Amino acid sequence: MTQSLQQGLSHSGLSATRAGLRRLWRRYPLSLIGGFVLISLTVLSVLAPWLAPFDPFEMNVVDRLREPGEEYFFGTDAYGRDLFSRTLYGGRISLLIGLSVAGLSTLIGLLIGILAGYSRSADAVLMRIMDGLMAIPGILLAIALMSLARPGIGVVVVAITIPEIPRVVRLVRAVVLSVREQVYIQAAIATGTRLPRLMLKHILPNTLAPLIVQATYIAASAVLIESYLSFLGVGTPPEVPSWGNIIAEGRLYVQIAPWNIVCPSVFLALMVLSINMLGDGLRDMLDPRLQTRVR
Amino acid sequence: MLAYVIKRILSTLPVLGVVAIVVFLLLRLSPGDPAAIIAGDNASANDILQIREQLGLDRPYLEQFFGWIGQLITGDFGYSIYLKRPVLQLIGERVEPTLALSLSTMAFAIVLAVPLGVLAAWRAGTWIDQTIMAFAVMAFSVPVFLIGYGLVIQFSLTLNWLPVQGFVSIHKSVGDFIRHLVLPTMTLGLVYTALLARITRATMLEILNEDYIRTARAKGLTESRVLVLHALKNASVPIITTIGTGLALLIGGVVVTESVFAIPGIGRLTIEAVLQRDYPVIQGVILVIASVYVVVNLLIDLSYSLFDPRIRF
Numbered sequence A: 001m002t003q004s005l006q007q008g009l010s011h012s013g014l015s016a017t018r019a020g021l022r023r024l025w026r027r028y029p030l031s032l033i034g035g036f037v038l039i040s041l042t043v044l045s046v047l048a049p050w051l052a053p054f055d056p057f058e059m060n061v062v063d064r065l066r067e068p069g070e071e072y073f074f075g076t077d078a079y080g081r082d083l084f085s086r087t088l089y090g091g092r093i094s095l096l097i098g099l100s101v102a103g104l105s106t107l108i109g110l111l112i113g114i115l116a117g118y119s120r121s122a123d124a125v126l127m128r129i130m131d132g133l134m135a136i137p138g139i140l141l142a143i144a145l146m147s148l149a150r151p152g153i154g155v156v157v158v159a160i161t162i163p164e165i166p167r168v169v170r171l172v173r174a175v176v177l178s179v180r181e182q183v184y185i186q187a188a189i190a191t192g193t194r195l196p197r198l199m200l201k202h203i204l205p206n207t208l209a210p211l212i213v214q215a216t217y218i219a220a221s222a223v224l225i226e227s228y229l230s231f232l233g234v235g236t237p238p239e240v241p242s243w244g245n246i247i248a249e250g251r252l253y254v255q256i257a258p259w260n261i262v263c264p265s266v267f268l269a270l271m272v273l274s275i276n277m278l279g280d281g282l283r284d285m286l287d288p289r290l291q292t293r294v295r
Numbered sequence B: 001m002l003a004y005v006i007k008r009i010l011s012t013l014p015v016l017g018v019v020a021i022v023v024f025l026l027l028r029l030s031p032g033d034p035a036a037i038i039a040g041d042n043a044s045a046n047d048i049l050q051i052r053e054q055l056g057l058d059r060p061y062l063e064q065f066f067g068w069i070g071q072l073i074t075g076d077f078g079y080s081i082y083l084k085r086p087v088l089q090l091i092g093e094r095v096e097p098t099l100a101l102s103l104s105t106m107a108f109a110i111v112l113a114v115p116l117g118v119l120a121a122w123r124a125g126t127w128i129d130q131t132i133m134a135f136a137v138m139a140f141s142v143p144v145f146l147i148g149y150g151l152v153i154q155f156s157l158t159l160n161w162l163p164v165q166g167f168v169s170i171h172k173s174v175g176d177f178i179r180h181l182v183l184p185t186m187t188l189g190l191v192y193t194a195l196l197a198r199i200t201r202a203t204m205l206e207i208l209n210e211d212y213i214r215t216a217r218a219k220g221l222t223e224s225r226v227l228v229l230h231a232l233k234n235a236s237v238p239i240i241t242t243i244g245t246g247l248a249l250l251i252g253g254v255v256v257t258e259s260v261f262a263i264p265g266i267g268r269l270t271i272e273a274v275l276q277r278d279y280p281v282i283q284g285v286i287l288v289i290a291s292v293y294v295v296v297n298l299l300i301d302l303s304y305s306l307f308d309p310r311i312r313f
Helices: A002-027 A029-046 A083-118 A120-134 A138-146 A153-179 A183-190 A195-231 A243-253 A259-286 A288-292 B002-028 B034-039 B045-054 B061-073 B087-122 B127-141 B144-158 B174-208 B211-218 B223-245 B247-260 B266-275 B279-307
Strands: none
Touching: A002 A029, A029 A083, A029 A259, A083 A120, A083 A153, A083 A195, A083 A243, A083 A259, A120 A153, A120 B002, A138 A153, A138 A195, A138 B247, A138 B266, A138 B279, A153 A195, A183 A195, A195 A243, A195 A259, A195 B247, A243 A259, A243 B144, A259 B127, A259 B144, B002 B034, B002 B061, B002 B279, B034 B045, B087 B127, B087 B174, B087 B223, B087 B247, B087 B266, B087 B279, B127 B174, B144 B174, B144 B247, B174 B223, B174 B247, B211 B223, B223 B247, B223 B279, B247 B266, B247 B279, B266 B279
16 A cells, blocks of 8 residues: 555656646746756766767877768867767866856855945955956956966866856845845844854845856856867867867868867857756746746 | 046046056966966076066065056056067057957947847747847857858858958958958857847847837837837947947957957967967056956946936936
C-alpha cells in the first residue's frame, strides 16, 4: 500500500513537473530553448575529454587544412589538428571564464553596492570611482590590464571582471536605495534589528533577482570579450585552445579554409546567444511588472 | 540654464580625475617592477634603469602623479617608448579611420534601428515584433568576427564587389574610402543596431500606452503622424542617451573590427602598444577615449532640452 502511494505521489509529481514545463514553454519558449542549448553545450564541453575523437594538441602535418568531413567533423587547422576536438575543449575555457567573471563581478559589485547604498559618505567617493571606470570602454580597459601580467586564464578573468564591476554596483546601489525607504525596513530598524541582520535578512534578498539576471548577461559578455581578447592576441596564452585563439589562428587561412573560423565562431555565438536568451527569460520571470504589462 | 551648464561641466572633472588616477595606477599597481614590465623579457639591467629614469618611476608616487597631470594639462601626453614620438601625434595619425568607422556605424545603426524598434513596438506581440527582437538578441550575441568574415567571404571573395580589408583616406579617393568602409560598418553596425532597436522598442511601448497617444488617435491623426510626431519625439531622450552610453560598446567593437579588416586606426595602435608594452601610448589612448566618452555624454545631457521641451534647467 505504501508502495502504491509512493508511486502515485511520484507520478503526480512527474505530471506536475510536466504541466509546469508546458506552461513555461508557452510563456517563455525562447528561454527554454536557450536553456536547452546552454545545457547541451555545457555537457559537450565538460565531457570533451571523452567525446573528442582526437587529442586537441596533436599535430598531423599530412592532414593539414582538411575540409570538414566524416573523419574530421569540423575539418583540421593549419597544423592538422582536429577542429572539432579543439572546439569542444575551447568550450571548457569559455564556460570557466564566463562563470568566474559572473561570480566574481557580482560578488565584488554586491559588496561595494551595498556599502554605497547604505553609507552616504562612502557613496559619494565610490560612485565617482565607478563613473570613472565606466567612462573607459570595457574591452580597452581589459586590453590594458592584460599587458600588466603574464597572460594566463586567471589574468583574463581579472581583466574582464574589473570593467564589469561598476554596472553591478549601480544596480545593487539602486535596489538598496529604494528598499531602505520601505516601511518594513524602517520598522525593522525601529525594532532594533542590527545592521548585519538587516542586510542579510531584508536587503540582500531584494537584490537577488536583478543580480541573477545581471550575472547571466555578464557571463555572456565575458565569453564574448574573452574571445575578442584572444582574437586580438592579448587574451589566453596562444597554446590554449580557446575559441578566440582558434579563430585568431584560422584568420590567416580565411580564404582557403573558412571552416577554421566558422566552426568555433558558431559554437561561440550559440553559447552567448543561449545565455542571453536565458537571461531575457529570467528577467521577464523575475520582474513582476512585466507580467501584467500588455504584450 | 547657464548655472546648470556650468555645474554639469564641472561634474565631469571628478570623472576625468578618476580616469587619470586609474590610468596612473594601472602601471604602478601591477605585480612586479613597472620598468621591467615595459622593458620586456630580454632587457638588460641597464635598459630597465634607463626606462625607470626616463619615466620618472624612481620618484615618489605623489610627485610622479602631479608632475604627470601637469604635463597632461599642457597637452604633453609623453613619448612612445618604442616609436620615440609624441603620443598625441601617434593618436592623431590614427584618428581618421577610427572616427570614420565610428560615425558610419552610428549612422547605419540609427537609420536601421529606430524604424525597426518603432515597428516592433507598434506591432508588439505579433510575429513582426518577435522576428525583430529575435534578430536583435542574435545580432547582440554573434561575435563581430563571425559577421565580419561572413560578409568578407560573401561580398569580397565570392562576389568580388568590395575590398577584403584595409582603409583608404578620404583625401585620397572618396569612392575607395566608402568602398572600404561598407563591410566594417555593416559588421559593427549590426551589434549597435540591436542595442538601439531594443531600447527604441521598450521606450515606444511605454509611450504608446500614454493618454496623449490615445488623444492623438482620437483626434483622427494618421497612424504615421501619431507614431513619428507624438510617440517617437517623446522617445528620443532615452534613445539618444543610449547612443551616448553605447559609445563605450561601440569603441570596444571598433577595436575588434579594425583588427578583422586590418584598418590602421586607434584600435590597432592600442593592440600594437600592448604587445610592445608601450605604456605611454596605452595611457594616452585610454585618456583620450575616456575624455571623448565623457564629453559626448555631457553634450547629450545638455541637448535634452532641445529634444524635450519639458526638460528645463
